Amino acid sequence: MLNKLPSSISALLDARANGHSLPAGLYVREDVFEADIDVFFHNHWICVGLDCDVPEPGDATVIDIGKTSLILLRDDDGEIRVLHNVCRHRGSRLLDPGKTIVSKLVCPYHTWTYELTGELRYAPHMGKDFDKECRSLKPVTFKSIGGLIYVCLSDNPPEDIAILEQAMTERLAPYDIRNAKVAFQTDVIEDGNWKLTMENNRECYHCSANHPELCVSFVDLDFGFDPETLSPEDREQAEEHFRLYEERTNAWESDGFPSAAVEQLADCATNFRTQRLIIAGAGESQTHDATAASSKLLGHMTRKDLGDTHLWGHNSWNHFMGDHAVVATVIPLSAGKTLVRTKWLVHKDAVEGVDYDLDKLTDVWVATTDQDADLVARSHAGTLDPAYQPGPYSRFSETNLDKFASWYIDRMRAHGY
Incomplete structure (x- = not known):
């Protein structure tokens, strides 16, 4: 007879066995x-x-993000701002979802008007003694790390973001993504819990069977394998691959390109990993033939042989290559719906049809994202089934999932659950 789910969140956390996936309730309950x-x-x-x-x-x-709405904008002085999308009068939303161009932030309800810095400039019929100084839009704590915008909505943001900032500021500098251009964007809503989305991204156990396009350039061995199950020929190939890794990493770093793995996956608040990965085949980019999609390289890059600088956090994954970058962010919509927003970046002056072909730029990760959406939906459907029981992670190919699940449990408990 199947056991009933524990009633409290704390009991669900307690029920998680080390080395195993999470109890169903942690994936499916509202x-x-x-x-x-x-x-x-x-x-x-x-x-x-x-x-x-x-x-x-x-x-x-x-x-x-949940009930919270944020405005990311550039003010008249060219500075980035992140503001709460809540009028200081009676709480109306100022802007609708999506992109727009504004000279001022004007509330559509009663026309309270704010500068792009958030300062309240106009509030009609509030009286001469009304103090506008204390009614600016509420700012959001944020950091631009190499052009990636990180926010924290807490009054006490975790300080260990400094480790990510230190690692990525130098690594991202040559790509100059602050001045890149978004060539294409997709929004895919996956029928699954956000943790399943992140788990799926943190392993390549499934890659060879499900991502033929990606596997032209991406080496699934990079994220673990069981050496005892390999044939002698495959084992020899794997050993050669990791010998090449050591050689390439040393060469890249001697040329001034930080490449070795840096990770903060346990006993921390800010969860991330970065490493410069080898690109297979032609070795230039994550495209269908592993050659560069754009002839105009990103930022200050002058080489196409510098691999893939990958970075993941607990709601994002990124791949920075010589010719383009792929940036994905994850926003939960409900227990069983997750938005995956993917952007392809090129040099700000790159011209579609001249410097790059859009299909070549995007086809690998468009296909991969659609394939992953199907896998996540299958996983979520399984966790809803009464027959679901947490299964064991592979100690060769899914160690990062075990670390993620353990980190998740630790952080929930740290916040009183």
């Missing part, structure tokens, strides 16, 4: 979803966008 939003999307640093989402003064975009 009360857990609300707790996740509070803990991981309000009290931790999350990636929400890019400097180049708002390239010119007056450019603005709205990002909704």
